[in-house]
Amino acid sequence: MAILINAETRIIIQGITGSTGKNMAGRMLEGGSPIVGGVVPGRGGKKVHDLPVFNSCQEAVEAVEANASFISVPAPFIEKAASEAIDAGISVIVLYAEGVPTLDACRILAKAKQSYTIVIGPNAAGIASPGLVNLSDLNDRFLKPGRIGIVSKSGTLSYEVVDQIIQAGMGVSTVVCIGGDPVIGTHHLTCLQHFEDDTDTDAVVLVGEIGGRSEISAAQFIPQMSKPVIAYIAGREAPTGKRMGHAGALLGEHDENAPGKINWLESKGAFVPNYITEIGAKVKIALQKVSMN
Amino acid sequence: MRLIEFDGKQLFRKYDIPVPKGTLWPKTPGKVNRYVVKPQLAQGGRGKLGGIHFADTIEDVDKAADILIKKGLAGKKVEHVYIEEYLDITKELYLAVTLDRDAGALTILVSANGGINIESTSPEDLLRLPIDPLVGYSAEIGKKMCSKLSINGSLAVELESIIASLYKLSIEEDAILAEINPLVITSDNNLVAADSKIELDPNADFRHPYRSEFYASEKFTDFEDKIAKTGSVAVEIDSKADIVAIVSGAGVMMAILDLLVSQSVPVRAMVDLGGTANIKSEDMEIILDATKKLNPKIVLITGYLQTAQCGQLAQAIVGGLERVPLKARVLVRLKGRGDEIAKQILSENGIKVEQDLGATIHRTVEIANQSSGEE
Numbered sequence: 001m002a003i004l005i006n007a008e009t010r011i012i013i014q015g016i017t018g019s020t021g022k023n024m025a026g027r028m029l030e031g032g033s034p035i036v037g038g039v040v041p042g043r044g045g046k047k048v049h050d051l052p053v054f055n056s057c058q059e060a061v062e063a064v065e066a067n068a069s070f071i072s073v074p075a076p077f078i079e080k081a082a083s084e085a086i087d088a089g090i091s092v093i094v095l096y097a098e099g100v101p102t103l104d105a106c107r108i109l110a111k112a113k114q115s116y117t118i119v120i121g122p123n124a125a126g127i128a129s130p131g132l133v134n135l136s137d138l139n140d141r142f143l144k145p146g147r148i149g150i151v152s153k154s155g156t157l158s159y160e161v162v163d164q165i166i167q168a169g170m171g172v173s174t175v176v177c178i179g180g181d182p183v184i185g186t187h188h189l190t191c192l193q194h195f196e197d198d199t200d201t202d203a204v205v206l207v208g209e210i211g212g213r214s215e216i217s218a219a220q221f222i223p224q225m226s227k228p229v230i231a232y233i234a235g236r237e238a239p240t241g242k243r244m245g246h247a248g249a250l251l252g253e254h255d256e257n258a259p260g261k262i263n264w265l266e267s268k269g270a271f272v273p274n275y276i277t278e279i280g281a282k283v284k285i286a287l288q289k290v291s292m293n
Numbered sequence: 294m295r296l297i298e299f300d301g302k303q304l305f306r307k308y309d310i311p312v313p314k315g316t317l318w319p320k321t322p323g324k325v326n327r328y329v330v331k332p333q334l335a336q337g338g339r340g341k342l343g344g345i346h347f348a349d350t351i352e353d354v355d356k357a358a359d360i361l362i363k364k365g366l367a368g369k370k371v372e373h374v375y376i377e378e379y380l381d382i383t384k385e386l387y388l389a390v391t392l393d394r395d396a397g398a399l400t401i402l403v404s405a406n407g408g409i410n411i412e413s414t415s416p417e418d419l420l421r422l423p424i425d426p427l428v429g430y431s432a433e434i435g436k437k438m439c440s441k442l443s444i445n446g447s448l449a450v451e452l453e454s455i456i457a458s459l460y461k462l463s464i465e466e467d468a469i470l471a472e473i474n475p476l477v478i479t480s481d482n483n484l485v486a487a488d489s490k491i492e493l494d495p496n497a498d499f500r501h502p503y504r505s506e507f508y509a510s511e512k513f514t515d516f517e518d519k520i521a522k523t524g525s526v527a528v529e530i531d532s533k534a535d536i537v538a539i540v541s542g543a544g545v546m547m548a549i550l551d552l553l554v555s556q557s558v559p560v561r562a563m564v565d566l567g568g569t570a571n572i573k574s575e576d577m578e579i580i581l582d583a584t585k586k587l588n589p590k591i592v593l594i595t596g597y598l599q600t601a602q603c604g605q606l607a608q609a610i611v612g613g614l615e616r617v618p619l620k621a622r623v624l625v626r627l628k629g630r631g632d633e634i635a636k637q638i639l640s641e642n643g644i645k646v647e648q649d650l651g652a653t654i655h656r657t658v659e660i661a662n663q664s665s666g667e668e
Contacts, residue, residue: 103494106392
């Protein structure tokens with residue numbers, strides 16, 4: 001039972017005729033993800049990899065019952081594309097682009113809230129449930145189905161975590177990359193709640209970084225969980241005042257730094273490895289501890 | 294992008310927020326009773342540093358400004374000095390519009406305890422009202438704020454107008470912070486913005502081309518600037534260290550910094566090529582050239598690529614090193630799409646490719662300790 005999306009999801013790619021969109025479409029088809037078409041205003045009627053292209057999300061919803069969208073248009077056009085998807089009743093949207101103006105993101109989220117649309121991102125790699133559905137830039141070749149859930153701000157760190165989980169002899173139920181921007185549609189907490197209810201997930205790896213309070217809010221929920229949370233926070237050594245790649249990775253209030261977040265998570269019962277390279281081992285330890293209780 | 298006070302006040306003028314007469318030195322704001330000489334710095338707390346001077350004559354203004362430019366302030370270079378008309382202040386308020394990232398909305402803050410002491414203000418004295426992005430600002434908000442500050446009559450009308458203008462400025466200029474501290478009430482009962490602190494969202498640069506006319510106040514280093522031109526992001530960290538790491542992905546960049554520093558291996562600088570790492574040969578050349586100037590002993594290049602091709606990055610590395618040979622030891626970790634091809638390309642050029650991140654870091658630490666042992 002994957003979280004947020006599943007094998008019955010019907011995916012469209014907004015911006016499917018662009019190089020990123022075309023690439024994504026090809027991968028989804030190869031990996032067996034349920035992609036049903038694409039949307040590019042003005043290019044309706046065309047085909048990409050034999051998939052139908054529509055002029056609007058509304059058309060796509062009417063023609064092929066699309067209910068999820070991977071939006072791969074450039075940052076300046078994300079607000080318009082997201083707005084259109086929300087208006088058409090799409091339930092889950094992944095905003096892939098980096099560089100989306102922060103106030104655009106605020107407006108998208110306010111609009112999404114009114115219709116209960118799930119927004120992932122912006123600046124998010126997306127969401128994937130190996131073997132079922134892949135709405136992300138994670139390559140199916142490097143994924144393996146299993147029972148460990150992952151929620152991460154960083155896409156590239158999630159690649160490493162997936163790798164370690166597989167090397168430790170386990171697999172992934174769902175990986176959600178929520179994005180590295182300051183304002184994002186889905187935070188760590190929502191994913192923890194979904195994973196707690198997911199019968200296919202036994203433990204959750206939470207990957208965070210400096211900036212914002214997403215990890216701190218998530219920590220408050222951990223005592224209520226029956227499943228262990230293994231939490232890694234990047235940026236312990238990040239210098240103050242410098243933007244560490246991600247727009248949202250900027251040291252702010254004192255407990256928004258890595259040691260502050262680690263304290264919160266540990267105090268609420270999370271298993272915290274010292275290094276990213278210790279995650280696989282930590283997951284095993286956490287599962288053992290829980291099964292002994 | 295952080296604006297210097299001078300530019301911030303120009304922006305206030307554009308939105309009809311009252312500011313004192315002021316000019317950028319060596320221009321002076323005409324005949325006034327008294328002048329305030331203000332060094333333009335990125336950091337706050339300027340008053341605490343003793344940076345603000347008062348002067349009664351133009352000669353004194355010139356003297357003070359000259360010293361600031363020549364000597365700097367608290368070890369920082371002062372590039373600009375702003376000369377303002379002195380205000381006769383009876384009260385200092387605090388007003389700001391700022392992004393609440395967890396609420397996903399701009400929030401308006403007011404307090405009657407403006408000035409240097411805003412940081413020690415207790416929460417009850419600060420009113421925060423988030424503004425729903427779809428609903429926007431309404432007069433009710435202004436009225437609530439005036440009431441909190443116990444401001445009535447014509448002053449309340451002025452204040453409500455300033456609050457509305459500051460919010461409008463934030464939306465239209467894509468500002469994630471617009472702070473007036475202090476917003477003063479002068480002895481002749483007028484409201485004036487005595488200071489300005491504005492942070493513009495860099496993601497919105499594309500829709501505000503005039504931003505290039507502002508004096509940028511945050512200083513990126515030469516290295517960081519050069520790398521920025523290639524579309525990647527660089528961060529200089531420890532000027533005494535001698536490792537430069539070029540990585541794919543901001544999260545991995547932070548994780549690698551954590552790994553190295555925790556094993557007592559300091560890092561000179563890091564470059565994030567982005568998760569998609571679609572790096573052209575010419576860009577890699579620029580990155581390696583800038584890196585060379587930092588004189589590193591070790592250059593670590595790492596990527597786990599799932600969208601881009603490792604082969605392309607390998608070509609870029611080989612091409613770059615041909616044109617910019619480095620004295621440094623080059624360590625490469627490449628994994629993901631086309632990693633076998635990448636391994637081949639790099640080994641043909643004498644570079645061994647590691648796949649495991651842990652092993653790569655281990656090797657880096659080993660070499661770093663060796664070379665520092667040799668000194």
